[in-house]
Amino acid sequence: MRVKSLTLRVLLLATVWSTVALLTIALAISALYRQSVERGFNSLLRAQLYNVVNSVSIDDDAGLIGSPSLGDLRFSQPLTGWYWLVEPLGNFSAAPLASTSLGTNNLDVPALVQQPFDQNYERFYEATDTAGNRIRIVETEIVLDEEGRAARFRVSGNLEVVEEEISFFTTRLNLALLVVGVGGLMINGLAIIYGLKPLDRARRGLERIRRGEAERIEGDFPSEIQPLANEINALIESNRRLVERARMQVGNLAHSLKTPIAVLLNEARTLGKTQGEVVTSQAQAMQAQVTSYLNRARIAAQRDSVLARADLLPVLERLTRVMRKLNTETEFVLDVSPDLVLAMEQQDIEEVVGNLLENAARFARTRVVTRAAYTQPPDPSQEGRKGWVEVLVEDDGPGLAPDEIGEALKRGRRLDESKPGTGLGLSIVKEIAVEYQGSFELSRAELGGLRARLVLPAVTKDTA
Incomplete structure (x- = not known):
């Protein structure tokens, strides 16, 4: 071994x-x-x-x-x-x-x-x-x-x-050598522990970066460890520049497409009713497609970044407060441990959970329940690579039949035309979850309505 x-x-x-x-x-x-x-x-x-x-x-x-x-x-x-x-x-x-x-x-x-x-x-x-x-x-x-x-x-x-x-001398000699050997091992152990202390400081520095408390490893290290700390800091800086460059390119592309799409929507209003509705719906679909693929590009650029992390509880509390104000007749229950940290950007968490809460509030009769806890990875091959968190959003609405679940996840597909929406919410949730190597599925909830289950990457002490 x-x-x-x-x-x-x-x-x-x-x-x-x-x-x-x-x-x-x-x-x-x-x-x-x-x-x-x-x-x-x-x-x-x-x-x-x-x-x-x-x-x-x-x-x-x-x-x-x-x-x-x-x-x-x-x-x-x-x-x-x-x-x-x-x-x-x-x-x-x-x-x-x-x-x-x-x-x-x-x-x-x-x-x-x-x-x-x-x-x-x-x-x-x-x-x-x-x-x-x-x-x-x-x-x-x-x-x-x-x-x-x-x-x-x-x-x-x-x-x-x-x-x-000879026996008398050998006994005394062996006793003396035993004392020397045990004492030498104890001194070696203390020297090794003392010598490896800088590595422990480097580990704590990385843990502070993981928790978002620092952006680089700080401290004065021995000459054998200082190059390692410098390389880690250089890697973090390179990662940060990569994420920033991806964000800038995403922003530039979004800005360059924003005006043409807005022009199309304005021009659609001057057309006849039939043609205007066609142009408007297509422009809105194009706008949603652009937003979706820009998000996927941004997520792919930062998915493995050590800087992508956010506390889950504050995000869910903020989204729940908004949903309570918008849906005063619906009860929103939140059951989430305070120590959950997702290896995701905060805006992506808001995107996926916000879509699920909005969808649950739209169809719920009186109650929506949100839970989150650590779970197993969606794929057994990912065992040990990182931590995983399961997020459940359930409502007491009519729910969906098994054959309707597949249709609901298709882009632009709306099963209930009487409710407002574009039909893109659930497909966006699935795309973002998959981009983060997680999973998303729908099933029947214990409350009687729809149960949405997300498995997302998390940051834990064991995976630091």
């Missing part, structure tokens, strides 16, 4: 690296310390060996004599693993000398092929005594007199001393 958090990624890598590094250090130091302890142990055995050599000689009866004093009580305690032994070699048949700790036992002698003497005529090897102690033995052979009589000198030490020393 991929780790999405930068902090966790860095901490994970730091933990793995620290663990490998500290284990390597622990193994290396332990190995070096073991070598040092073993060299010291061998040096101790060698010193004791030559102490024995210097203490033993041949007496007048051709026997071995001497009482080495090694200054260690373990050589006088039985089966401690600390022994010394002097044995005659060759034709020299004197009785051997041994430490009190060895008693009547003997020490095994490996073949020279297995363990040869070194350049100092010494050899070290390991064995197990009768008490089960692992011991290390140092051995040499010395000629004791002018007649060539020689003896084998051996001194042994218990390897348990070495292992205890």
Whole structure:
């Protein structure tokens, strides 16, 4: 699984690296310390060996004599693993000398092929005594007199001393490295959190832009993050210029067409009744078509803009107040959460919801209800891309049959000619909703009349 958090990624890598590094250090130091302890142990055995050599000689009866004093009580305690032994070699048949700790036992002698003497005529090897102690033995052979009589000198030490020393050191070393490792990870974590603080400030800056509280990312950022903030500000500025250019072009086109259409409408009044009505209706249809396509061009230019946003509740409250003044006999109910923010221009919200409220008020008997809440996207493929809000406008009028709903959404189609209107309202609502990648549908309302359902893009904290 991929780790999405930068902090966790860095901490994970730091933990793995620290663990490998500290284990390597622990193994290396332990190995070096073991070598040092073993060299010291061998040096101790060698010193004791030559102490024995210097203490033993041949007496007048051709026997071995001497009482080495090694200054260690373990050589006088039985089966401690600390022994010394002097044995005659060759034709020299004197009785051997041994430490009190060895008693009547003997020490095994490996073949020279297995363990040869070194350049100092010494050899070290390991064995197990009768008490089960692992011991290390140092051995040499010395000629004791002018007649060539020689003896084998051996001194042994218990390897348990070495292992205890190494174990004590390794325990302390591992504890120290553990403290260093944990402390290093904690410091790394604090350093990472502190180092990523500027990214959090940049995120809050973007959130302020999303909420409409700022127009650019402000603040002094580190050199690694400042280019990112500059590029985001440049992108926002470019987006703003794009929207402004589209609005200006839309305005210029609307202004250039306004006069010709007005001339056509004025000229239609001078014509006869039949021709005048035809010209007037066509000019009005042309005016509605121009307005519709200009709106679509404007929406397409700003649909993905980070600056297109508006609070839904104030817009609906203002539209509802207007409808209450115009329709005093109709009750308008508003049920909308105050935290809904649509990713749309305010005038487009007013256009779509205003058309729905006007249509509902035209056919309602006594009541119109407007609700809004978060919902699922109109297309499953849009899951996770942005938030979505469902806007419902219901009335208690006669409503529409299923086969009439499709006709009502056609441009210029009016099912009830007795009511005023051009037949363009619902088709404009659908076009604007589709341009914002939303949806629009009609159905039977619980109040008995028509139920209009809009799904529009919203701005949420999860999609910031």
